[in-house]
Amino acid sequence: MRIDTLLAQKQPFLSLEFFPPKERTQWPGFFDVARQLKSLNPLFCSVTYGAGGSTQHNTLEIVTRMKQEYGLEPLAHLTCVGASATRIRSFLDGLSEGGVRNVLALRGDPPRGTDIFTPDSDEFQYGSDLVAFIHRTYPDLCIGVAGYPEKHPQAVSMEEDLRHLKAKVDAGAHFIITQLFFDNDFYFSFVERTRAVGITVPIVPGILPVQNVPALQRMLSFCGASVPADYLRDLEHAQARYGDSGVRGLGLGYAKAQIANLLDHGAPGVHLYTLNKADTCLEIWKEFSRRITGA
Numbered sequence: 254m255r256i257d258t259l260l261a262q263k264q265p266f267l268s269l270e271f272f273p274p275k276e277r278t279q280w281p282g283f284f285d286v287a288r289q290l291k292s293l294n295p296l297f298c299s300v301t302y303g304a305g306g307s308t309q310h311n312t313l314e315i316v317t318r319m320k321q322e323y324g325l326e327p328l329a330h331l332t333c334v335g336a337s338a339t340r341i342r343s344f345l346d347g348l349s350e351g352g353v354r355n356v357l358a359l360r361g362d363p364p365r366g367t368d369i370f371t372p373d374s375d376e377f378q379y380g381s382d383l384v385a386f387i388h389r390t391y392p393d394l395c396i397g398v399a400g401y402p403e404k405h406p407q408a409v410s411m412e413e414d415l416r417h418l419k420a421k422v423d424a425g426a427h428f429i430i431t432q433l434f435f436d437n438d439f440y441f442s443f444v445e446r447t448r449a450v451g452i453t454v455p456i457v458p459g460i461l462p463v464q465n466v467p468a469l470q471r472m473l474s475f476c477g478a479s480v481p482a483d484y485l486r487d488l489e490h491a492q493a494r495y496g497d498s499g500v501r502g503l504g505l506g507y508a509k510a511q512i513a514n515l516l517d518h519g520a521p522g523v524h525l526y527t528l529n530k531a532d533t534c535l536e537i538w539k540e541f542s543r544r545i546t547g548a
């Protein structure tokens with residue numbers, strides 16, 4: 254089913270993001286996590302698209318299996334990295350054949366260690382180019398795009414970033430998923446500013462329950478999100494004193510408080526960055542299952 258249809262029917266909801274495991278030997282464990290998390294009634298499950306090209310065909314296979322074997326509603330990520338019309342068509346044909354109706358259209362990140370994204374083709378330079386192509390050639394697909402409550406790291410200003418976000422929506426995007434954030438005021442202010450520039454599609458907040466500090470630092474180094482100083486200090490203290498288990502407890506409590514506040518103040522639902530781990534998501538579900546509808 255299309256996610257825009259689901260979004261219109263069921264709020265509030267949880268949705269989940271996964272990444273394709275690098276090795277085939279990790280697939281049974283991956284699908285076991287997906288099976289466990291089906292109990293959360295996720296509205297949809299998104300699967301990332303490997304930046305360097307290594308796991309791209311895995312995205313297609315995983316979303317197809319999620320749909321056909323696990324009855325989950327998948328959202329396949331797709332980027333402009335290495336894109337050509339032929340390659341994008343082949344991916345989208347694969348989605349259609351697998352019964353997958355939803356795609357998250359992204360530009361992709363610059364290679365590690367640089368701030369400059371060099372497009373592989375003139376046709377696909379920005380997320381908006383991919384959205385326009387998909388909308389034109391596969392009008393039955395539902396298209397999501399990324400939004401940045403703290404501004405995209407390469408954008409000159411929030412105003413400019415919002416103009417580019419509006420271009421993605423005007424090109425045919427049906428909903429927005431945000432970059433992770435740790436201060437809900439960024440999300441609320443972002444929603445207000447997007448509405449002010451005429452963007453009316455649903456904006457789903459992306460929440461990361463922190464699992465360990467080195468992984469968090471790696472993500473922060475390229476995603477442009479900030480961590481409140483007190484929270485970061487507590488996380489670092491927990492990591493040094495108790496290791497990952499201490500960080501997980503803290504991250505879970507913080508994420509639960511963020512989610513409660515988001516739902517209290519009208520967020521349509523929450524997209525959880527699962528890091529392919531079931532336990533934290535199951536704990537979150539225990540707390541919010543009464544409030545959340547799901548598919």
Ligand SMILES: Cc1cc2nc3c(=O)[nH]c(=O)nc-3n(C[C@H](O)[C@H](O)[C@H](O)COP(=O)(O)OP(=O)(O)OC[C@H]3O[C@@H](n4cnc5c(N)ncnc54)[C@H](O)[C@@H]3O)c2cc1C
Binds near residue numbers: 360378399406421
């Ligand atoms: C929810 C979510 C999921 C993600 N999943 C993946 C994934 O699966 N795989 C992956 O590799 N990456 C993923 N990313 C990361 C994403 O690829 C990067 O954040 C990337 O740097 C930007 O992608 P975008 O589609 O938002 O880019 P765009 O919307 O193209 O924007 C990129 C930058 O260019 C600017 N810009 C846009 N249009 C123009 C224009 N016409 N002229 C000048 N400047 C312009 C924007 O302001 C912004 O600074 C994800 C990000 C999010 C938030």
